[in-house]
Amino acid sequence: MIDFTFSEEQEMFRKAAREFAETQVAPKIPVMEETGEVSDAVVKALGEAEMMALTIPEEYGGLGLGYVARMIALEEISRVSVATAMMLQVFALGIEPIVKFGSEELKKKYLPGLAKGERLATTAVTEATGGSDPTGIRSAYKKEGDDFIVNGRKCFITNSHIADTITILTKSEDDPKAFCAFVIDKDMEGWRATHKEHKVGMRGCNTGELAFENLRIPKTQLLGNEGKGLGVTMAAIGDVGRGGMVGCALGLQAACLEESIKFSNERVLYGKPISALQGIQNKLAEIKIDLEAGRLLAYRAAAMQDNGIRCSNEFAVAKYFTTEVAQKAAKMAVDIHGGYGCMEEYAVSRFWRDAAVLGPSAGTSDIMKVIIGRWVLA
Amino acid sequence: MLNIVVCVKAVPDPKEACNIKIDPDTKTLMRCEVPFVVNPLDKNAMEAALQLKEQGDAHISVLSMGPPEAGNIVKECLALGADQGFLLSDPAFGGADAYATAYTLAKGIEKIGSFDVVFCGMASSDGSTEWVGPEMATFLNIPVVTMVKEIVESEGEFWQVKASLENGYRLMRVQLPAVFTVTRDLNTPRTLSFSGIIKARKKEISEWGIHELGVPAELLGVKGSPTVVSNLSTTESKREVEMISGTREEKAEQLVQKLAEAGVI
Known part of the structure; x- marks a missing residue:
């Protein structure tokens, strides 16, 4: 029989992440929401709580x-602040190509820090002319x-x-099929970093543009083989990027x-809590279902990833499902709150705005x- | 080296207090309905020990009494930085009141061996008797300071601590070994860390029952408990509104009278 239970240690990871989020992140949310700026205190706390070290191998200073x-940590942090979870998930997205494709020299240079x-x-x-493609x-x-x-511009870059x-993807000036990934x-x-975006949700998670003007990159900064950079970045996005959004x-x-x-x-x-109304129970049940x-899809894919099994398609399924139902859940939560759901002092109004950003990310x-579709037809 | 024993209790998560039910037959809390957590004030006790360990050479043993599931909270304390864990678990310990609990814990501490300091929370969030610490000290025949809010001096054989009073504190000088029950003012407990959880993989928890402690069954659990809970009930809160009319002075007078009648003032 398949064992769907979390280990005692994994339950403790969840507890650690929840305690971290509730004590270190939650107090900073009002300022993050008001200013839209990243909280330096939250970033510092993430580092001190070893949240960036989760997927880095122990020999390079990670856990x-x-x-x-990682999925557990992201879920628990996102439960308190989607913006913070998003920031953390993209830290890992930047780290993954170095772990998987970096030379020994690059790993020693960057991973411990x-x-x-x-x-x-x-x-x-992502650029204006290509993100999904x-x-x-x-x-x-x-x-x-x-x-x-390297010359060019990047847009919608989280943590810009x-x-x-930063791991960047570039294209050969001479060969349209040759791509190189570098760490700069x-x-x-x-x-x-140039323009800062003002997103409707995930306020406190920085998104913006990067500009490269005659950026000289030594060959030693190359990730993977020259000309094969597309595979480097897509491997990270397919598993770590989609997986991260699922956690959020x-x-x-x-x-x-x-x-x-x-x-x-x-x-x-009508003289009783609205939870006694079947219409409300119906909504609560839908969110729970x-x-x-979503958890089954998410943790199955993450378990495959831990076992070294290719899982980008499974994460595509999980990403589609969880980000769609998260938007649905946020809408239903606002509906349950009635007029209060439109007031900023109620967290669900933030959830609604945050949910809108989950879809395209x-x-x-x-x-x-x-x-x-390609997967099922292959 | 300072040998510290921290006594911790597994209590129903206070955040889930609304889900805690009372068994109508036994008049006890149905603890299995909600998850166990470390008693909040025991976290302050744990933090005090960890801070002393960071300041100097110290060894921390964590001791708990409870069902096998309480092993999780001992493991959690090991992840926080304790060195060794001990769980006193046996059906014979079940149903113990504060007296029998203190006796069993004292026997556990004696079995652990040499110790200088015993820390525990001033009270548990479920029983809240505040008796276990002092009774444990009595069984161990050592001094106790309750409601410690600050450790002023922790070098050498004599410690100085501040113990809370309603409108102030007592400055106490006490000779080790001693028991200290702590308040939440003492410190801010740290949270679990991922690397601490990993380090706890190699730390062991010893589980001891009645045979390991070598004490007669009549001194343990229900048999060894001189007190019984004769009744336990949930409080019901209800809101009522009564409008007071008259001039401002008349309203104030009526309000004071009604509050006095209700026993509020």
Whole structure:
């Protein structure tokens, strides 16, 4: 029989992540919401709580706990703050190509600092001309001796203005089928973060643009083989990127359910709490059903990932389902709250805005269906 | 090296208090309905021990008494940084009142061996008798300071601590070994860390029953408990509104009178 139970240790990971989120992140949410800016205190706390170290191997200063543990951490942090979970999930997305494709030199150079939170990572693939279709990007490289010269712009990059260690995807100026992935850092000249976006939700998680102007990158910064960079970034996005969004979505669903239960038990109409009304119970049941189904999809895919089994398609299914039902859960939570759901002092109004950002991040639901369609027809 | 024993109790999660039910027959809490957590004030006790360990050479043993599931909270304390865990678990310990619990814990501490300091929370969030710490000290025949809010001096054989009073504190000088029951003012307990959980993989929990403790059954559990809970009931809260009319002065007078009648003032 398949064992669906979490181990005692995994339950403790959940407890640790929940305690962290409730004590270190929750108090910062009002300021994050008001300013839209990243909380330095939250970033520092994430580092101190070893949240960036989860998937980094122990030999490079990480905890080597893998992807089920990461899913647990993301779910618990997102339950309190989707913005913080999103930031954390993209730290890992920037780290993963170094772990999987970086040279020994690059791993030793970057991973210990990333594990401690002394360095902050992101990945930069999306451009105005290509996100879901990364072959459409225009950021281009040309070779000059052993160096690569990169020019171009990236947009919708999470952690754009706080990250100092970035994995980027570029295309050859000469060969439209050749892509290179590099890791760049703050000490290199020729790149900068430019425009900051103002998102409807996930306020406190930074998104913006990066510009590369004659960015000179030594060959030693190459991730994977020259010309094969597309596979490097897509491997990270397919598993870690989609998986991360799934964790964010699960946490949001759990938060919607908790707030809805609390409110419906307290709100009295017709002389009794509205939780006694079947119409409300129906909504609560739907959120719960979706959450349980989403967890099965999510943790199965994460367990496959821990076992080294290819799981990007399974994560596409989980990403589609959980981000769709998270949006549904947020809408139902707002509905349950009635007029209060439209007031900013009620958390569900934030959940609703955050849910809107879950869908397009790391690939829209339509793109997930394209991936799933190819999978079933293959 | 300072040998510290921290006594911790598995209590129903206070956050789930509304889901705790009372068994109508036995008049006891149906604890299995909600998850166990470390008694909140025992976390302060644990934090005090951890801070002392960080300041100098110390060894922390965690001791709990409860069903096998209470092993989880001992494991949690090991993940926080304790060195060794002990769980006193036996059907014979079941139903113990504060007296029998204190006796059993004292026997557990004696079996652990050499110790200088015993920390525990001032009270548990479920029983809340505040008796276990002092009674444990009595069985161990050592001094006790209750309601410790600050450790002023922790070097050498004599410690100085501040113990809370209603409108102040007592500054106490006490010779070790001693029992200290702590309040939440003492510190802010740390949270679990992932690396702490990993380190706890290698730490062991010893589970001891009646045979390991070597004490007669009549001194343990229900048999060894001189007190019994004769009744336990949930409180019912209801809101009523009564409008007071008259001038401002008349309203104030009526309000004071009604509050006095209700026993509020």
